[in-house]
Amino acid sequence: MFDKFILKFGDNQFYNAIKITFTAIVSFFIFYSSADFTAAFTVTLGALLCAPIDISSNFKHKVIGLLMVSVLIPVLSFILTYTYNYFWIFVPVFCVLVFFSAFISLYGLRANLLSFTLLLTISLSFIHHDKPEILLTNCLYLLLGGLFYTFVSILFYFIKPNRYINLEVAECIEITGDYLDLRAQLWQKDADRENINRQMLQKQIRINELHEHIREYLVYNKARTLNSNNNRKLLVALTSLVEILELSMANTFNHQEFIDFFKGDEAVLDEYRMLAKNFSITLKRLAFNIKTNKKHHSKMSLLNDFKKLKFKMNEFLEHQNIPVYDENAVNISNLLFYADKQIEKIKGLERVYKERVNADELRGKYRDLEKFFTPEHYRLKTLTAHLNFKSSTFRYSLRLTLTMFIGLIIGKIFDFQNAYWILLTIVVIMRPGYGLTKQRSTHRIIGTVIGGILGITALILISNNVVLSILAIIAMLLGYWFSGIDYKVGVTFVTFYVILIYGLLTNNAESHLVFRILDTVIGALLAFFATRFVWPTWELYSVHTYLEKSLRVIKLYIIEVKYYYIKKGEPPTSYKLARKNAFIEVGNLMASFQRMIQEPKTKQINRAELYELTVLNQTLVSSAASIGTYIQFHKTTEASDAFKLVMDYVNNNLSQALHNLDFEAEITSDTEEDFKISMGQLKAIRRQEVEKMDIDDALKIQKLEESQLIIDQLIWMSNLSEKIEKLTLKIK
Numbered sequence: 001m002f003d004k005f006i007l008k009f010g011d012n013q014f015y016n017a018i019k020i021t022f023t024a025i026v027s028f029f030i031f032y033s034s035a036d037f038t039a040a041f042t043v044t045l046g047a048l049l050c051a052p053i054d055i056s057s058n059f060k061h062k063v064i065g066l067l068m069v070s071v072l073i074p075v076l077s078f079i080l081t082y083t084y085n086y087f088w089i090f091v092p093v094f095c096v097l098v099f100f101s102a103f104i105s106l107y108g109l110r111a112n113l114l115s116f117t118l119l120l121t122i123s124l125s126f127i128h129h130d131k132p133e134i135l136l137t138n139c140l141y142l143l144l145g146g147l148f149y150t151f152v153s154i155l156f157y158f159i160k161p162n163r164y165i166n167l168e169v170a171e172c173i174e175i176t177g178d179y180l181d182l183r184a185q186l187w188q189k190d191a192d193r194e195n196i197n198r199q200m201l202q203k204q205i206r207i208n209e210l211h212e213h214i215r216e217y218l219v220y221n222k223a224r225t226l227n228s229n230n231n232r233k234l235l236v237a238l239t240s241l242v243e244i245l246e247l248s249m250a251n252t253f254n255h256q257e258f259i260d261f262f263k264g265d266e267a268v269l270d271e272y273r274m275l276a277k278n279f280s281i282t283l284k285r286l287a288f289n290i291k292t293n294k295k296h297h298s299k300m301s302l303l304n305d306f307k308k309l310k311f312k313m314n315e316f317l318e319h320q321n322i323p324v325y326d327e328n329a330v331n332i333s334n335l336l337f338y339a340d341k342q343i344e345k346i347k348g349l350e351r352v353y354k355e356r357v358n359a360d361e362l363r364g365k366y367r368d369l370e371k372f373f374t375p376e377h378y379r380l381k382t383l384t385a386h387l388n389f390k391s392s393t394f395r396y397s398l399r400l401t402l403t404m405f406i407g408l409i410i411g412k413i414f415d416f417q418n419a420y421w422i423l424l425t426i427v428v429i430m431r432p433g434y435g436l437t438k439q440r441s442t443h444r445i446i447g448t449v450i451g452g453i454l455g456i457t458a459l460i461l462i463s464n465n466v467v468l469s470i471l472a473i474i475a476m477l478l479g480y481w482f483s484g485i486d487y488k489v490g491v492t493f494v495t496f497y498v499i500l501i502y503g504l505l506t507n508n509a510e511s512h513l514v515f516r517i518l519d520t521v522i523g524a525l526l527a528f529f530a531t532r533f534v535w536p537t538w539e540l541y542s543v544h545t546y547l548e549k550s551l552r553v554i555k556l557y558i559i560e561v562k563y564y565y566i567k568k569g570e571p572p573t574s575y576k577l578a579r580k581n582a583f584i585e586v587g588n589l590m591a592s593f594q595r596m597i598q599e600p601k602t603k604q605i606n607r608a609e610l611y612e613l614t615v616l617n618q619t620l621v622s623s624a625a626s627i628g629t630y631i632q633f634h635k636t637t638e639a640s641d642a643f644k645l646v647m648d649y650v651n652n653n654l655s656q657a658l659h660n661l662d663f664e665a666e667i668t669s670d671t672e673e674d675f676k677i678s679m680g681q682l683k684a685i686r687r688q689e690v691e692k693m694d695i696d697d698a699l700k701i702q703k704l705e706e707s708q709l710i711i712d713q714l715i716w717m718s719n720l721s722e723k724i725e726k727l728t729l730k731i732k
Contacts, residue, residue, distance in 0.1 A: 015163065016054070017481035023047045023152045025473060027145055042138050045124065046145020047152075049073050051480075052117045054153050055110065059161075066153060069114060070146025073121045074139035080125040081135050094408070095401050097122055102397035106386055116427070123404075123423035165217045169237055170290040172210035173349070176241055177283030179203045183248055184276035186255050187269065193255070201618060202594070205587040207245060211580075214238045233352050240349040244283075246579065247345060250625035251338040258335070261328055265319075268312045275305045275339060282346055286353060296353045302343045310336055334709055341633060392542070395535040396432040403430065403530040407523060418515055425523025430531060433539060435598025437531040440487060441524040447491025448520045452513040454492070455499025472500040538603045539596035543610060546592040548663050550585045550617050551724075555654045557582040557621065558717075561628045562647040571632055579628065582621045589614050606731040613727050620720045623713050630709055646714045653721035660728035 024044050031040040053069045054062070076097060083090040101118035104111045182200045185191055218234060262269040278300045289296040313332050322329050386394050407426050411419025429440040462468055475497035483490030499513055560578040564571060593614050596604060630636070658664070 013484045014481050015167065016051070017477050019054075019152065019156050020048065020051045020480050021473065021477040023051075023149050024476065026152075027148050031141075038134070038138070039141055042141035043145040043148065046070070046073060046142035047149035048145075049117055049121055049124075049142075050146045050149040052113050052120075053110070054149075055113065059157065061110075062157070063150070063154065065110065065114070066146070066150040069117055070143060070150055072118065073146055074142040076118060076121045077125045077142055078135065078139045080122060081138075084126065091405070094122070095405060098401045098404050099397050102400045103383070103386070103393060105396075106391075106393040107382065119400075119427040120424070123420055123427050126420045126423075165214065165234060166290060168210055168213050168217075169234060169241075170287045172207060172214065172241055173237075173283050173290070174287035175203055175206050175210070176244055177280045177287065179207065179245070180248060180283065181277065181280035184273060184280060187259070187273045187276065189259060191255070197615065197618075201587065201590040201614075204245070204249075204583065205591050207241075208584050208587050211238065211242060236352050237349060240345055240352065242580075244342065244345045244349070245583075246625055247338065247342050247629060249583070249622045250629040251334075252619065252622045252626065258331075262316070265316050268309075268316050271305075271309045271312055272335070272339070275302070275309055278302060278305060279342060279346060282350070286350060290353060296350060298350055302346065306336075306339055306343055309339065330709075337633075389535070392432050392537040395537055396430075399530050399534045400426070400430055402534060403526050407526055410522060410526075411519075416515060416519060418519060421516055421519035422523040422526070425520050426527045429524055430527040432537050433595050433598075434531050434536060434600070434603075435539070435595050437527055439598065441528045443488035444491050445517075445520055445524050447488045448495045448517055451492040451495025452499055452517060455496045455503070456513055458496075458500060459503040468500055468503065472497045475500065539592055539599055540603050540605055543589070543592045543596050544661060546585070546589040547610070547613060547617075548658065548661060550582075550589045551654050551658055553578065553581040553585045554617060554620055554624070555651050558624050558647060558651050558654075561624050561631075562644060564628060565631055565636065565643065568631065568636065571628070575628065579625065582624075586614075586618050586621055589617060609727050609731045613724060616720050616724050616727070620717060620724070623717045623720065626713050627710060643710070643714070646718060650714075650717045650721040653718075653725045657721075657725045657728040660725065661731075 024047060027047050028040045028044045031043045050066055050069055050073070053065050079093060080090070080097070083093050098119065101115055101122060103115075105115040179200060182196050182203065185196055186193055214234060215238065218231065218238070259269060279302070282298060282300045282302065285299060286296055288294075313336065317329055317332065385391075388394060403426050404423050407422040408419070410416075411422050416422070425444060429437060429444055431437045431440065458468065458471060462471075475493045479490055479493035479497060481490075482493060495516065498516070557578040560572075560575040564575050593610055596610070597607065
């Protein structure tokens with residue numbers, strides 16, 4: 001429990017919350033005046049509006065982004081406040097600015113954060129619309145606040161320049177540990193394997209994102225990679241983490257068969273389950289030590305655990321009089337091989353954080369890194385290509401513009417005290433998809449009510465302004481921290497500190513609470529109904545696109561596995577790229593499906609089939625990775641024509657599946673009869689050939705292992721591809 005508490009306080013969310021809170025407090029007190037709070041609030045607001053765009057990667061990009069948004073915030077505020085009293089000029093200016101602020105989100109993560117910041121700025125531009133005489137002064141204060149936040153962010157960067165990326169690596173190690181823990185749970189008798197596999201897919205999505213963050217950092221810091229010990233560590237750590245994930249995905253065992261096989265001596269299986277659990281514990285301990293900046297000392301003796309496991313399994317085979325050539329003995333040998341290799345990769349990752357990494361240990365790891373990272377390009381052509389109703393971003397931008405305009409009119413007609421809260425609520429809640437918008441609407445209303453009640457209660461019970469100020473600072477810190485972890489909790493703390501601040505500065509905090517709740521409810525309802533009925537974007541249509549992408553990259557990956565088995569040697573860059581793309585697109589497909597099941601039941605057509613297709617795609621990738629991993633770590637025999645034909649058959653089924661979904665794909669002329677003959681050759685002939693070979697037992701066992709693993713995976717891949725083809729025909 002204590003370790004989890006420390007881990008949460010050591011993550012990037014908390015680090016960023018400290019930075020934002022520190023900037024807000026310092027800027028407020030620097031410009032504080034008992035006569036007029038306007039300067040302090042406006043400078044603080046300028047600083048807070050800059051915070052969302054502050055993501056770490058390349059230092060140059062970070063500074064340029066912060067300076068750019070520091071200027072854009074006062075410019076937008078000036079334009080909107082200046083035109084506010086000229087209705088027929090203001091309306092088109094407001095709508096155009098909202099639309100394009102939302103529309104630029106299609107350029108990727110940074111643009112999405114910039115979009116959010118600009119929309120927040122537009123929402124808050126009307127705070128002082130009734131005081132045009134101080135417009136220029138307020139805009140200068142906003143600029144000053146943005147520049148001050150930029151200065152603080154740069155200061156924090158130079159105090160701990162590697163903190164962000166080291167925490168990203170630590171999080172990646174921790175979530176990889178969670179992934180291995182879930183794999184360990186699969187070995188339990190009463191395991192809910194469907195639920196566990198679903199959780200594993202969700203973990204894999206986040207792991208893929210973190211791999212990309214680390215690649216991005218390394219690509220942008222290329223000049224320092226070979227002479228910075230930290231960057232050398234990052235490079236080797238990334239390689240190890242990718243290999244740990246691949247090994248885990250590649251070695252998919254029939255857990256129930258193993259459980260039944262060891263029914264006579266369950267202690268053997270318990271020993272393996274404990275070793276698999278210790279993989280997870282070791283990684284989580286390493287992540288903890290990185291986050292807390294402690295020297296890492298492994299508490300687990302994985303090698304000793306492996307030796308005990310190997311001894312017990314061999315003893316079990318001897319006791320059961322099972323020959324080494326038996327299929328079960330070969331399966332156990334493959335299981336032990338996986339455990340041995342996973343220990344090797346985990347120990348290698350630990351060594352990275354125990355010792356310095358020498359430049360010669362990189363062994364060309366950096367050479368093709370840029371090929372694995374997709375940079376964001378800000379082309380005008382991308383923008384113009386999405387100016388149509390086929391684009392979900394275009395529909396979202398129109399929907400948001402219309403909703404914010406309606407919110408503005410409602411606030412103007414009914415003369416709400418703080419009408420800009422309606423716009424703020426719409427910006428924060430509304431998302432392109434229905435599911436997340438609905439969830440955020442509920443969470444924001446609940447968080448606002450709870451936070452408001454807590455704030456008023458604190459004002460009633462506590463009369464000491466110093467205590468209230470301390471509570472407000474703590475609530476602000478927790479609000480920004482939890483906003484990225486648990487939105488409902490984040491809103492609760494944000495509302496709590498807003499009410500406390502109003503209570504400290506005015507005598508009518510209760511009325512502010514009433515208006516805040518009312519504005520939040522109105523904004524949430526507008527966002528919810530607009531997402532549901534105004535040019536809605538349903539995930540049902542997007543999930544088919546993700547399914548197409550997933551099938552295409554799996555086809556490419558299978559082709560790469562096929563040629564890798566033929567050519568042998570070190571895995572080529574094309575193979576690694578195909579593997580990475582397959583992992584990512586299957587994760588994207590799962591994420592799309594998760595969004596779809598949050599939408600109305602009427603928009604969940606073929607839900608069961610789509611879920612099964614998602615799982616089948618994941619399993620097919622794992623099966624292909626199993627062959628690729630085996631080739632990588634073993635000296636394999638020459639690929640037979642039967643192997644090539646079966647791999648082509650699998651790919652042909654995927655092409656047919658794409659055709660079933662009305663997508664183009666090349667289908668070869670191989671018949672199912674060719675496939676059946678090939679499978680017959682593989683199953684009947686290969687084992688006989690091996691057993692007749694005049695070679696020693698150790699080599700014969702190795703070749704039997706290869707034969708059994710490859711054949712089993714080919715049969716499995718064939719079955720999976722046939723199921724995929726039939727399911728796509730069913731949902732056509």
